[in-house]
Amino acid sequence: YDRARQRNNPQDFCGHVAGYALVDFSFPAGTRFPCLPVDTPYGLIFPLEGESLCTAPEIELALSMGAHLDIRWGFTIPWMARDEVLTRSQAVISKMQRKRIDTWREKHPVPVAVTSDDVGYRLFEPFTTAIRDNRAKYRRKTLPFEFNKLLGNSAYGKIGQGYKDKRAYGPREQDYVPIGPSRISDPGLAALVCGFVRAVLGEILSKIPPDIDVISATTDGFLVGCPLEQ
16 A cells, blocks of 8 residues: 555556546447446446546446546555565464465466566455365355355455444344444455456446347346347
């Protein structure tokens, strides 16, 4: 975070970048599914033009769709180098865990950098890899499978925990109490995850042929009126 920098060039938000910006935008007339979210009291809408608080993946997609963007205020945060992440982690884990990480590193080389300063550590890569491998050992719908699935799905929830003033029933208090941040809560990472998923779904929608009816699109899936083979 100490290397975060303000940016006003939309091209600075392209590639493997953790970036966030407030932008004025307009899509070409006839754009079927604009991809930049606008917050309203009724939830997110995706108009042809307006003001959006969005993330780097959404900005890159909007540019590829021909949108005009004027960044009013934005910044990027560079990814920490893989070696630096693992070095810091080794200071707080056991000798056995250090050995496992060293073995894992031999099998997973550093990803190829998109730009000269983008030597990136993929967020939660060891955790996600371990969860995937553990799930693969068990049959679907069994308790071990569902337990590992729950662990994997909970990571994002813990990142975004504590920022929306939600409340939950506390047995100790016998009342509803605020849900505070977790030990890994981080609004920047939570926003980037949401923005990335919206951008992936938005890119798919933007490439659906105009003669195909799109019924709905929610979170990570969509319904379309076309034959399965198409």
